[in-house]
Amino acid sequence: MTLAQHNRRSAPRESALGSALAQFDGVADYLELDPGTRAILRVPKRELTVRFPMKMDDGRVEVFTGYRVQHNLARGPAKGGIRFHPATDLDEVRALAMWMTWKCALVNVPFGGAKGGVTVDPSRLSRRELEGVTRRFAAELQGVIGPDTDIPAPDMGTNAQTMAWMMDTISMHAGYTVPGVVTGKPVVLGGSAGRADATGLGITMTVERALDQLGSRLDGARVAVQGFGNVGEAAARLMHERGATIIAVTDVYGGVTNPRGLDPVALKSRVNATGSVRGAPDTEPIDNAALIAIDCDVLVLAALEGQITEENAANVRARVIAEGANGPVTPDADPILHDRGIVSIPDILCNAGGVVVSYFEWVQNLQSYSWPATEVASRLEDVLGRAFDEVWDLHTDRGIDSRLAAHTIAVARVAEAQQLRGLYP
Amino acid sequence: MTASAPDLQPNASASGQWRAQEHRVELRGATYRLRLVRFPAGWLASVDTVEGPTLGCDASPYLAVSRAVEPIGGGLIDAMPIVAALRRSPQMSATSSAVPSLKHR
Numbered sequence: 001m002t003l004a005q006h007n008r009r010s011a012p013r014e015s016a017l018g019s020a021l022a023q024f025d026g027v028a029d030y031l032e033l034d035p036g037t038r039a040i041l042r043v044p045k046r047e048l049t050v051r052f053p054m055k056m057d058d059g060r061v062e063v064f065t066g067y068r069v070q071h072n073l074a075r076g077p078a079k080g081g082i083r084f085h086p087a088t089d090l091d092e093v094r095a096l097a098m099w100m101t102w103k104c105a106l107v108n109v110p111f112g113g114a115k116g117g118v119t120v121d122p123s124r125l126s127r128r129e130l131e132g133v134t135r136r137f138a139a140e141l142q143g144v145i146g147p148d149t150d151i152p153a154p155d156m157g158t159n160a161q162t163m164a165w166m167m168d169t170i171s172m173h174a175g176y177t178v179p180g181v182v183t184g185k186p187v188v189l190g191g192s193a194g195r196a197d198a199t200g201l202g203i204t205m206t207v208e209r210a211l212d213q214l215g216s217r218l219d220g221a222r223v224a225v226q227g228f229g230n231v232g233e234a235a236a237r238l239m240h241e242r243g244a245t246i247i248a249v250t251d252v253y254g255g256v257t258n259p260r261g262l263d264p265v266a267l268k269s270r271v272n273a274t275g276s277v278r279g280a281p282d283t284e285p286i287d288n289a290a291l292i293a294i295d296c297d298v299l300v301l302a303a304l305e306g307q308i309t310e311e312n313a314a315n316v317r318a319r320v321i322a323e324g325a326n327g328p329v330t331p332d333a334d335p336i337l338h339d340r341g342i343v344s345i346p347d348i349l350c351n352a353g354g355v356v357v358s359y360f361e362w363v364q365n366l367q368s369y370s371w372p373a374t375e376v377a378s379r380l381e382d383v384l385g386r387a388f389d390e391v392w393d394l395h396t397d398r399g400i401d402s403r404l405a406a407h408t409i410a411v412a413r414v415a416e417a418q419q420l421r422g423l424y425p
Numbered sequence: 426m427t428a429s430a431p432d433l434q435p436n437a438s439a440s441g442q443w444r445a446q447e448h449r450v451e452l453r454g455a456t457y458r459l460r461l462v463r464f465p466a467g468w469l470a471s472v473d474t475v476e477g478p479t480l481g482c483d484a485s486p487y488l489a490v491s492r493a494v495e496p497i498g499g500g501l502i503d504a505m506p507i508v509a510a511l512r513r514s515p516q517m518s519a520t521s522s523a524v525p526s527l528k529h530r
Binding site (some may be wrong): 031032033034035037390393394397398400408409412413415416419 | 467468483484485486487488491501502505506509510
């Protein structure tokens with residue numbers, strides 16, 4: 001049984017929101033949720049759209065549009081990133097907020113789901129303009145975000161510096177420093193040790209668990225990595241440190257392969273120098289289609305959504321697919337992979353390391369106490385290990401597709417919390 | 426470790442009103458009797474304990490079983506494999522032999 005088989009609903013599938021709703025409807029059907037709970041969980045609790053003017057470096061006044069959507073707060077304050085991207089719109093933010101609700105529930109951190117964004121291409125802004133957009137957007141979110149209500153984090157086009165500006169803006173309005181209002185901050189401003197590598201470390205940990213369940217080990221495994229940004233680079237480096245052989249890496253400009261192994265640290269240096277892994281010494285070129293079809297133990301998908309589809313799923317030769325990106329395997333590809341015995345670690349589990357360490361950062365900020373990196377990694381292993389085991393048990397013991405197992409656990413947890421809280425008034 | 430019993434109301438499906446099933450489940454080394462009753466509007470789950478029967482009701486069998494096992498230290502994750510096993514049998518038939526145990530946590 002796969003999630004795709006439960007997703008034969010009427011919502012349009014082309015958009016992220018259509019996919020999120022179809023996915024939810026399928027799981028709600030499977031869980032037999034009552035109509036009231038289903039109606040509550042299907043829509044965001046709160047949506048904010050703001051438009052704000054900015055004076056640009058050339059003297060023009062430009063008006064930007066930003067969003068913040070809180071999908072569900074039944075399990076705790078809202079949590080989710082803020083992205084700066086030219087294609088960001090309200091429907092995309094709604095979908096991402098819903099997925100954050102499920103992700104937080106699956107790993108059992110006490111957060112609801114949220115997402116936000118500004119429709120802007122940050123690469124076209126000067127540093128002054130970028131800071132201005134960030135601070136003005138943060139000011140517009142005053143009263144909506146806060147340590148007890150909604151805690152943003154970095155996402156596409158934003159980073160630790162963005163979070164520092166947001167924290168400072170909220171703190172200026174409050175009159176005192178409010179470190180817990182955002183996570184993903186620089187460590188000197190209350191960021192958590194280990195936050196930068198958290199998603200890559202989470203991928204590595206879940207892959208280790210999956211290989212262990214298959215009677216194999218990461219030490220000696222052959223790994224191919226699609227995407228060499230923050231997530232893909234960290235995953236490649238951490239797996240390499242644990243004995244894996246990285247046999248292929250691709251980025252947006254090209255890719256490299258060497259069956260004897262690549263050095264992720266050297267590749268990162270090359271990216272810093274040239275912008276791409278392409279042309280690295282002692283490598284052969286490889287494209288994305290060849291990388292997906294490469295004979296390997298683990299295929300890490302840390303780039304874009306929709307990379308493995310009904311058309312190319314039959315080409316995959318990996319034993320384990322690690323979904324480091326959001327939605328890299330389409331619903332139509334799931335049953336093909338499942339039938340071929342390929343294990344997919346679903347995205348809401350595989351890339352949850354970031355939100356788990358964000359939770360740790362928030363806890364440390366509330367306690368005004370910081371944990372060493374070893375403690376962060378140890379606690380992350382506990383949280384992700386428990387979540388992995390719960391999904392794996394349901395997946396293997398009952399023959400349920402791992403994605404359906406993950407979403408079933410997540411949605412059921414939120415539904416249970418929603419019902420226990422009841423309706424007000 | 427586990428066992429199943431036939432429908433408590435063999436003709437229930439013919440009437441279309443309700444259907445009861447009985448299972449043995451195990452949690453932290455103790456074995457309990459779990460009854461599941463399906464009504465048109467949802468599910469009722471009950472576990473026999475020394476203090477008396479527990480009760481969980483919901484449209485979702487997962488949430489009904491979750492509530493029924495909560496007093497004996499269980500929860501949603503324990504309910505998942507029980508109900509998932511039942512889902513594999515046609516029409517959630519009580520004649521399914523694939524009755525799981527609650528895992529130790």
